Amino acid sequence: MFDFFKRKCEQPIEEAAKLKTALLELDKITKMLVKRDLALYDSKEKLTIEKGKMDAAINSLTDGLIIINLEQKIILINSKAENILNLKNGILIGKTLSEFIDLPYIKELYEILTKTEGHCRDKKCELVLKKPAEEIFEMQTTPVITQSQETIGTLIILHDITREKLINKMKSEFVTIAAHQLRTPLTGIKWTLEMILNEDEGQINQEQKELLSKAYKSNERMIKLINSLLIVSNLEEGRFIYKLSEIQIEDLIQEIIENFEVQIKNKNIECILNKPEKYLSKVKVDLEKIQMTLENLIDNAIKYTPQKGKIIISLKEENKEIKISVKDSGMGISKQDQEKLFTKFFRSEKALKTETDGSGLGLFIVKNIIEAHKGKIWVESEEKKGSIFYFTLPII
Numbered sequence: 001m002f003d004f005f006k007r008k009c010e011q012p013i014e015e016a017a018k019l020k021t022a023l024l025e026l027d028k029i030t031k032m033l034v035k036r037d038l039a040l041y042d043s044k045e046k047l048t049i050e051k052g053k054m055d056a057a058i059n060s061l062t063d064g065l066i067i068i069n070l071e072q073k074i075i076l077i078n079s080k081a082e083n084i085l086n087l088k089n090g091i092l093i094g095k096t097l098s099e100f101i102d103l104p105y106i107k108e109l110y111e112i113l114t115k116t117e118g119h120c121r122d123k124k125c126e127l128v129l130k131k132p133a134e135e136i137f138e139m140q141t142t143p144v145i146t147q148s149q150e151t152i153g154t155l156i157i158l159h160d161i162t163r164e165k166l167i168n169k170m171k172s173e174f175v176t177i178a179a180h181q182l183r184t185p186l187t188g189i190k191w192t193l194e195m196i197l198n199e200d201e202g203q204i205n206q207e208q209k210e211l212l213s214k215a216y217k218s219n220e221r222m223i224k225l226i227n228s229l230l231i232v233s234n235l236e237e238g239r240f241i242y243k244l245s246e247i248q249i250e251d252l253i254q255e256i257i258e259n260f261e262v263q264i265k266n267k268n269i270e271c272i273l274n275k276p277e278k279y280l281s282k283v284k285v286d287l288e289k290i291q292m293t294l295e296n297l298i299d300n301a302i303k304y305t306p307q308k309g310k311i312i313i314s315l316k317e318e319n320k321e322i323k324i325s326v327k328d329s330g331m332g333i334s335k336q337d338q339e340k341l342f343t344k345f346f347r348s349e350k351a352l353k354t355e356t357d358g359s360g361l362g363l364f365i366v367k368n369i370i371e372a373h374k375g376k377i378w379v380e381s382e383e384k385k386g387s388i389f390y391f392t393l394p395i396i
């Protein structure tokens with residue numbers, strides 16, 4: 001009986017103890033949850049602040065910036081890009097460019113993007129907007145790649161080059177006018193010197209002849225430089241006209257080599273033309289410009305190769321193109337110089353010391369000509385061993 005009463009009295013005490021433990025546990029959990037909530041709130045706040053900072057940075061960029069995802073939807077556009085394209089704030093977000101094709105500037109942007117095949121590749125092109133004054137932008141498209149190397153979209157950067165273009169145009173026009181003005185008196189000097197050297201106006205002694213010959217050569221160099229400057233201005237202003245015709249390139253090369261016979265003999269150079277037994281496919285080119293290209297490469301090969309050197313010109317047909325190479329055993333070009341080789345006025349230190357005749361414009365012109373023919377040009381070279389200049393021309 002006593003045990004029964006004892007058990008009856010102890011039961012509520014046990015229950016109360018259990019309840020107390022449970023309450024303590026609940027209190028602990030509540031505190032933990034409040035703490036986690038506060039931390040979450042804190043990180044959300046931090047994220048909002050960071051996003052704000054990022055938005056401010058993107059919107060203060062002086063370049064226009066757009067990101068398009070793989071479904072062609074715009075996921076980011078900064079204020080500068082909206083200004084350039086005359087758009088209302090955020091109107092493009094989540095939409096595709098094709099939905100706004102009727103808007104004038106979107107049309108130009110869309111056309112360039114769709115023209116550059118597979119626009120998830122690094123590309124640089126020009127976007128010209130008539131507003132009504134012309135505004136020119138350098139447009140660079142780059143793929144957006146995640147850390148796991150997955151391409152998730154395209155980044156477009158629009159950089160205003162209107163002023164730069166205008167200055168370049170003015171510079172180019174100045175060079176054209178100056179060159180034209182200089183050409184006439186230089187041609188006059190050429191004819192006068194030729195007459196004196198031919199003794200049309202009376203006899204001259206050997207010493208006078210040598211002095212006048214030097215003056216004649218310098219004058220010729222100036223005429224050559226003026227002509228190159230005119231070609232460069234025409235190229236830069238898009239006034240370099242290409243008249244296409246079908247030609248058999250090996251015949252043209254043979255002819256050019258024959259024209260260099262005197263220079264080749266004077267330097268005791270062995271010159272070989274390596275052409276396949278069978279005729280190559282014809283190429284559709286501007287004869288005068290390709291002639292200019294080959295003359296420049298062969299002239300350089302002779303100029304920068306010492307006495308008793310060797311030049312090999314080879315032709316090959318592969319992958320629907322003709323590949324031409326001009327190999328010499330000359331001074332070669334350092335790796336550092338190879339990077340600047342096709343830029344305007346570049347001449348290596350060594351070339352400046354050993355070969356005074358040259359303007360550094362030839363390879364710049366050659367590169368522009370080859371690229372206008374949808375071909376490629378490159379060089380392989382080692383100092384003191386020689387160089388190989390390659391270029392390709394697509395077969396028609």
Ligand code: ADP
Nearest residue numbers: 300301304332347348351358359360361362363
């Ligand atoms: P130029 O020959 O009138 O200086 P180019 O534009 O034809 O101008 O060549 C630029 C420079 O490239 C040359 O001054 C020379 O330094 C280098 N170069 C060109 N061709 C060769 C070559 N075959 N071998 C070594 N250097 C070369």
